Amino acid sequence: MHTMSWDLYITKLMAADTNGIYPVKEAAICGYDGSIWASTEKLKCITPEEIKKLIGDTCCFHQCGPHVAGMKCMMIKDEYDVPEVGCLQLKSKSETGESYNICVGKALQCVIIAQGTKEASGGQLTNMVHPIVKYLIGLKY
Template sequence: MSWQSYIDNMKTVDASGKIPVAEAAICGMAPESVWASTPGFANITVEEIKRLAGNRKDFGQSGPTIAGMKCRLIRDNLDTDGLFCLDLKSSADAEGNAYNVCVGKSLKALVIAKGTKEANGGQVSGKVFSVVDYLRKAAM
């Protein structure tokens, strides 16, 4: 199975006619590893995957990092049936831009996407949800 095709699919245009996803990755949860990614998410660490897939109770005070990018919690529905997503916002970069980030959870993997500067959270989570929904139906 080529996991890269899922990444490529997330980086296509949406209903607005724009490409809302700038960076994306699919990471296995057991064992923790990056299965496929864009270059900006290639350095997601095992510790970051464990933290995203594990206990997230402290995310309100101390959000996660993804490929070294500090994030803050917006909404945690990662374990909610039918949603399976964690909505985050990145810290501002050197130019002052903050990005919407969504983490989705299938049965065996985390699907992670960082939006473009113009993308709203719904556009990013829509892309993630479509992959997660497909993987869950395929028991992946």
């Protein structure tokens, strides 16, 4: 179905940023149909329903945030419609008290999801996700 090697994009997301910092802990690329094109181990359990909710109407996310691979999230910033950003910033909430920034970038046929390390900011994740979103849009993905 997909002629590209999507794993290379996961590798790129997991790489060091321009400051030599590795902000992304987990990553996935998923089709709008809910299929997982490539993923790190922890995000392999993201469901088609979760993916479809992420690409749908985000207006209710302020009251009832989405789930990402079973993690309850709250919306921090919705910039899907901002061309220079094209991303949704979320914060996970876990029972153990740990929380992580999560960035979801929406291309034409897929979403790119990056979960940060404990130290990573939403901006650092957006800086990793947005260039890939922009590139994939250019390729009509």
